[in-house]
Amino acid sequence: MSSVNKVILIGNVGNDPEVRYLDRGVAIATFNLATTERGYVMQNGTQVPDVTEWHAVVLWRNLAEWAQQNLRKSMKIYVEGKLKTRSWEKDGQIRRKTEVIAENVQILYRPEQYRRNDNPAEPLSEEPENVNDEVSEAPEAPQSGGFFNNIF
Secondary structure, eight states, X not given: OOOOOOEEEEEEEOSOOEEEEOTTSOXXXXXXXXXXXXXXXXXXXXXXXXXXXXXXXXXXXXXXXXXXXXXXTXXXXXXXXXEEEEEEEETTEEEEEEEEEEEEEEXXXXXXXXXXXXXXXXXXXXXXXXXXXXXXXXXXXXXXXXXXXXHO
16 A cells, blocks of 8 residues: 655745755755644633644745745745655754645735736736646546545
């Protein structure tokens, strides 16, 4: 049986992407993404506060260069990718960091100061912006057996 390493996040960009280039000119961008679970009030009146999780997001190649041009702090985005944990040693301590290696990013909302309209009266397109390193459509699931019958 195969396994699945897939993560889907919708959240707010915590900082402008930092882009650097590796020796062979390969672009890599990193930024933090905040996802917030909204608080609530329990039946007994106890207030449960909002809980924010921070995720380290890594983008490679064309997606990294696109992010440098288009993503800014506070934008709401959709990120799809996989989790990867890397480890290293520093000062005799082993450090670990789990990152989201993004394969697909879509801008869902741009705050007013980041909108790229020549005419401020014209609304921003309602279509989310979708960027992938490889443009491909997901195959349709067969009608007879269902999607999961083909995987397991």
